[in-house]
Amino acid sequence: MRLFNNRRFRAILYQVLVIAGTVAVGFYLVSNTLDNLAQRGIATGLTFLGREAGFDISESLIDYSAADTYGEALVVGLLNTLKVSLIGIVLASLIGTVIGIARLSSNWLVARLATVYVEGVRNIPLLLQLFVWYGVITALPSPRQALAPMPGVFLTNRGLRIPSIDWNPAYWVVLASLFAGLVGAFLMARWGRRRHEATGQPFPAVLAGTGLTLGLTLAAFVLIGAPLALEVPELSGFNFQGGLVLSPEFAAVLAGLTIYTAGFIAEIVRSGILAVARGQTEAALSLGLTRLQVLRLVVLPQALRVIVPPMTSQYLNLTKNSSLAVAIGYPDLISVANTAINQTGQAVEGVAIAMAAYLTISLAISAFMNWYNRKVALVSR
Amino acid sequence: MRNDDEPSAAADVEEPSGAVYPPPGEAGPMRLMGWARRRLFNTPANIALTLLCLWFLWETVPPLLGWALFNAQWTGDPTTCREATGACWALVGEKHRLMLFGLYPYDEHWRPLIATLLLLGMLGVSSQRRFWHRGLALAWVAAVTVMAVLMWGGVLGLRPVDTTLWGGLPLTLLLALAGIAVAFPLSIVLALGRRSDLPVVRAVCVGYIELIRGVPLVSVLFMASVMFPLFMPEGVTVDKLLRAQIGIILFTAAYLAEAVRGGLQAIPRGQYEAADAMGLSYWQKTVLIVLPQALRIVIPPMVNQFISTFKDTSLVTIVGLFDLLTSVKASLADPEWRPFFIEAYVFAALIYWCFCFLMSRYSQRLEEDLMAGTRR
Known part of the structure; x- marks a missing residue:
């Protein structure tokens, strides 16, 4: 009894109990699972990853056929998840920022329309929105009666076709000069900041950097003779040939994810801008800064501090929500893992691999956004 | 927009520089005009935005209303719906019980209906802070029991309904x-x-x-x-x-x-x-x-x-x-x-x-x- 009154002893006792409990539950579940698997004659382990998958995947960023292994099939799924998430994050950020600023507009009509968008999109389940988008896209006319909102762009029930640029080996030069321009702009911005700090002379880093990057790229493009060949989709038989194709599934998932997440991002941007005290703007204006300077030098740096952490969770949400793609047949990681589970019966490994992949992506996005957050965060004494 | 032959003094009175707001308390239309000037037409950029929004609304709202209300088919079957240009709300009329209650046995739909209404009622009561006391917890226990009995059945002469048949709202x-x-x-x-x-x-x-x-x-x-x-x-x-x-x-x-x-x-x-x-x-x-x-x-x-x-x-x-x-x-x-x-x-x-x-x-x-x- 005296021993139990000792704080240190109690602390150790509780922790030992927690460990014992966790281990006991874990052991119970694992032993049950092993028994069940043995009974049903299901193999365990990751060897199935090397076996032939035997199922096709409708779209893939890498070469894949049914003769490839389960491991490769899962990689295809993972790449599809990353593809739709990355494009979705970029588009949702752009649309969300515009809508968020629009909600704060002094123009009553613009603010109202933005509010209607936000309240409408956020209060309807994403899965329902995906079903609607998929339904709308598959109800489009067949390729023969394709809708053509712009020349070269075709909307059909087999997907969206847009012109693509014919790859020319000389484009490597253009890409290289784009990269060189970016590096140059970065170095120039650093030099400009140092000079600004040392001498007080401002340097238009954004303007000069953009000019340098675009100028170098354009110059390279002209130098190689500006070989621009557009491949325009053409109807042949029952479907279009050529051009870039977005499958109905991909288009529906992308549209759903982007539009849904943009609603949340809009609210984050709005609250971030509102969080900057009015006095800050007024003080900056009375110092003689222009409207643009006030936005760039005073409001945005402070708003970003508020915006970045919740934005990170929206990016994570978008990536995780891309798993809803399984409901409309876009071959994302979950969908491929599900097929693999159905074929091999190895549910534990399949679910574990999928979860591990999402966990890795989540941690990577968090790490990147934390790094960015540290850059913009308030440096306190 | 001033004519040269017009007396300039009069023009100055009619076209004061900057926005002039009607004094507070002014009657309807003038006040609305002032509001519109301030909130919709105060700068060239805002005028352009307003016109863009109006064009967008003009293009979307009337067709949408036509589809959802004026040309909609409220009763009938798929054939009459296909002939109509508007929405086919007859579908909801025909299938709303399947939509709301899923596979729950058709004759027993009153049970999930009462359970749902009871639940919504309890939620409504619980949302009011003046009811936040011990009695509410007891009411919830009672309500959950009633809902469970209604959904599962098997007692009081209610037909038992397996959870695999539960569905809908x-x-x-x-x-x-x-x-x-x-x-x-x-x-x-x-x-x-x-x-x-x-x-x-x-x-x-x-x-x-x-x-x-x-x-x-x-x-x-x-x-x-x-x-x-x-x-x-x-x-x-x-x-x-x-x-x-x-x-x-x-x-x-x-x-x-x-x-x-x-x-x-x-x-x-x-x-x-x-x-x-x-x-x-x-x-x-x-x-x-x-x-x-x-x-x-x-x-x-x-x-x-x-x-x-x-x-x-x-x-x-x-x-x-x-x-x-x-x-x-x-x-x-x-x-x-x-x-x-x-x-x-x-x-x-x-x-x-x-x-x-x-x-x-x-x-x-x-x-x-x-x-x-x-x-x-």
Whole structure:
């Protein structure tokens, strides 16, 4: 009894109990699972990853056929998840920022329309929105009666076709000069900041950097003779040939994810801008800064501090929500893992691999956004 | 727009420089004009934006109203619907019972209907702060018992109905409410564990919370539906509905735990120190001092979590449960009606939207009310 009154002893006792409990539950579940698997004659382990998958995947960023292994099939799924998430994050950020600023507009009509968008999109389940988008896209006319909102762009029930640029080996030069321009702009911005700090002379880093990057790229493009060949989709038989194709599934998932997440991002941007005290703007204006300077030098740096952490969770949400793609047949990681589970019966490994992949992506996005957050965060004494 | 031959003085009177607002209290049309000038037509950029918005509304609203109301087909069958140019609300009229109650036996639909109305009534009563006392808890116990009897049956001469036949709106509400109700105590334990001084307890809680928050709900539901049967000893089978419910609870608890942690962190240090100085034990301190203050702060984020859990329940359609969204989709199984999928989805969207919108408004109001005491 005296021993139990000792704080240190109690602390150790509780922790030992927690460990014992966790281990006991874990052991119970694992032993049950092993028994069940043995009974049903299901193999365990990751060897199935090397076996032939035997199922096709409708779209893939890498070469894949049914003769490839389960491991490769899962990689295809993972790449599809990353593809739709990355494009979705970029588009949702752009649309969300515009809508968020629009909600704060002094123009009553613009603010109202933005509010209607936000309240409408956020209060309807994403899965329902995906079903609607998929339904709308598959109800489009067949390729023969394709809708053509712009020349070269075709909307059909087999997907969206847009012109693509014919790859020319000389484009490597253009890409290289784009990269060189970016590096140059970065170095120039650093030099400009140092000079600004040392001498007080401002340097238009954004303007000069953009000019340098675009100028170098354009110059390279002209130098190689500006070989621009557009491949325009053409109807042949029952479907279009050529051009870039977005499958109905991909288009529906992308549209759903982007539009849904943009609603949340809009609210984050709005609250971030509102969080900057009015006095800050007024003080900056009375110092003689222009409207643009006030936005760039005073409001945005402070708003970003508020915006970045919740934005990170929206990016994570978008990536995780891309798993809803399984409901409309876009071959994302979950969908491929599900097929693999159905074929091999190895549910534990399949679910574990999928979860591990999402966990890795989540941690990577968090790490990147934390790094960015540290850059913009308030440096306190 | 001034003519040269017009006297300039008069023009100056008619065209004052800058905006002139009508004095307050001026009658209708003038006031509206002034408002429109200020809020819609004050700068060239705003004029352009306003015109753009008006054009957009002109292009979208009349056709939409025509489709949804004026040209809509309110009764009839697929044939009459195909001839009409507008929406086919006849589909909702024809299939609304399947949409709302799923596979529940048709003759017994009054049971889930009463259960749902009872639940909504209880939610309405519970949202009013003047009813927040002990009697409400007793009322909930009674209401849940009545709802369980109605849904399951098997007593009082009610026909037993298996949970595999439950569906529609009652199932969605059940998954969301039971999800949040069971996840709540679990989340308090997790949040306290995350702030514990004991490293092992903290590690277990942080590990659980971050693991669940790092993976999508779909994968948790898959785990619940395909892995859970493997976890159980031989001969023990767990209901499909219960498995999905457990998945939702485990998922929600991790998110709710972070909300509770926010509440715990908002309690000033002095409160903890004062409790320690009074000689209270850890549990006395937690139950008597910390939680009553922390949970008050947590109510609005909890309502928000409830909204997202409510929307997330639609994911159970992926593991084959018959919730509201699945039922609505099932009503389109008939190829005759399938072209009118938009109408069915609009019906479902309206239901989800009403619930979520009301709850988010409620959470905003509650936040203002609860903070009224601390606001300076």
